[in-house]
Amino acid sequence: MTLFLIVLLAALTFEYINGFHDTANAIATVVSTKVLSPRAAVMWAAFWNLIGALVGTAVAKTISGGLVDASAVTMTTVLAALLAAIIWNLFTWWLGLPSSSSHALIGGLCGAAMATAAGNWSVLIWSATDKKGAAIGLWPKVVLPMFTSPLVGFIGGAVLMGVLLVILRRATPRIVALIFGKAQLISAGFMGFSHGSNDAQKTMGIITLALFTGTSTGAFANLPEWAHFLRVQEFKDIPTWVVITCAITMAAGTAAGGWRIIRTMGHKMVKMQPVHGFAAETTAALILHGTATMGVPVSTTHVISTSIMGVGATKRLSAVKWGVVERILWAWVLTLPVTAALAYGLERLFLRL
Numbered sequence: 001m002t003l004f005l006i007v008l009l010a011a012l013t014f015e016y017i018n019g020f021h022d023t024a025n026a027i028a029t030v031v032s033t034k035v036l037s038p039r040a041a042v043m044w045a046a047f048w049n050l051i052g053a054l055v056g057t058a059v060a061k062t063i064s065g066g067l068v069d070a071s072a073v074t075m076t077t078v079l080a081a082l083l084a085a086i087i088w089n090l091f092t093w094w095l096g097l098p099s100s101s102s103h104a105l106i107g108g109l110c111g112a113a114m115a116t117a118a119g120n121w122s123v124l125i126w127s128a129t130d131k132k133g134a135a136i137g138l139w140p141k142v143v144l145p146m147f148t149s150p151l152v153g154f155i156g157g158a159v160l161m162g163v164l165l166v167i168l169r170r171a172t173p174r175i176v177a178l179i180f181g182k183a184q185l186i187s188a189g190f191m192g193f194s195h196g197s198n199d200a201q202k203t204m205g206i207i208t209l210a211l212f213t214g215t216s217t218g219a220f221a222n223l224p225e226w227a228h229f230l231r232v233q234e235f236k237d238i239p240t241w242v243v244i245t246c247a248i249t250m251a252a253g254t255a256a257g258g259w260r261i262i263r264t265m266g267h268k269m270v271k272m273q274p275v276h277g278f279a280a281e282t283t284a285a286l287i288l289h290g291t292a293t294m295g296v297p298v299s300t301t302h303v304i305s306t307s308i309m310g311v312g313a314t315k316r317l318s319a320v321k322w323g324v325v326e327r328i329l330w331a332w333v334l335t336l337p338v339t340a341a342l343a344y345g346l347e348r349l350f351l352r353l
Helices: 002-021 023-032 038-053 058-065 075-095 101-116 138-167 173-216 225-230 240-256 259-268 274-293 300-313 322-352
Strands: none
Touching: 002 075, 002 101, 002 173, 002 240, 023 038, 023 173, 023 274, 023 300, 038 173, 038 240, 058 101, 058 173, 058 274, 075 101, 075 173, 075 322, 101 138, 101 173, 101 300, 101 322, 138 274, 138 300, 173 225, 173 240, 173 274, 173 300, 274 300, 300 322
């Protein structure tokens, strides 16, 4: 029971860090275009993060039971995965790089599960179907979307921005700024909602996996009756208390802000006006909402970053600061292998203690 409480604390720490690490995803554009002050934008994003986190559990079910063999998961497996993700998130936040919290957690879970199974690759579910015939596994839910979602984000941002430019070609800059200064409040809220509905669910899934592990191994067998809420018989049953706790924790983290990454996302990649911010946020939010509904844990960071790039590219390709983009891409490429290696090492250490 003590170990589970440590895992729960680590999970909520990760969720809080995810909130302020990924705050930039929801508000960088609305801050850079000066539609909202940084503090007002953070609170606006936190509110919509909370609402979004309370809607749906499809992504949580993917994390808890669709990526690794549950028989290879122990409490220390989950703890190692969380610690690896926390370390990587703090490191990239310190550097001001918008890396993926989602992939950090998934990489950590895969690496830790392999360590628990003594390096057996078969514990990773690459491609399979669930009881309802739906596709699950790392390939359809993580690897393929890792490449397709940024591409869709870039193309979608460019297309939407191009359409807006055609529609607004005769409007004066003052009218455009006035309209989209208001419209960007809606798109920023939608982005915050979509971020909450996607990212918060990942921690819900990891906590549920820990609850299922504790139940199946008998760790919760001697708990008093009032503690029945800790017992999870099926790893895709997401308890209500887990949903609420994760939603509140992520919203609190978002409210804390993530100013280092906000500067990178909102100021260093592309210089934007409200219409550009609206196009980028709307594109990213639509993609995130759609993938969350399908239970695909895509990276919020990847989608909004490439949407911003696509919008910026409609001005001219040189409007995008590709040197900054290169640094971001390296963080994307390294996230999965680094967190997997970190978690593998931590789990092997735990097994020796």
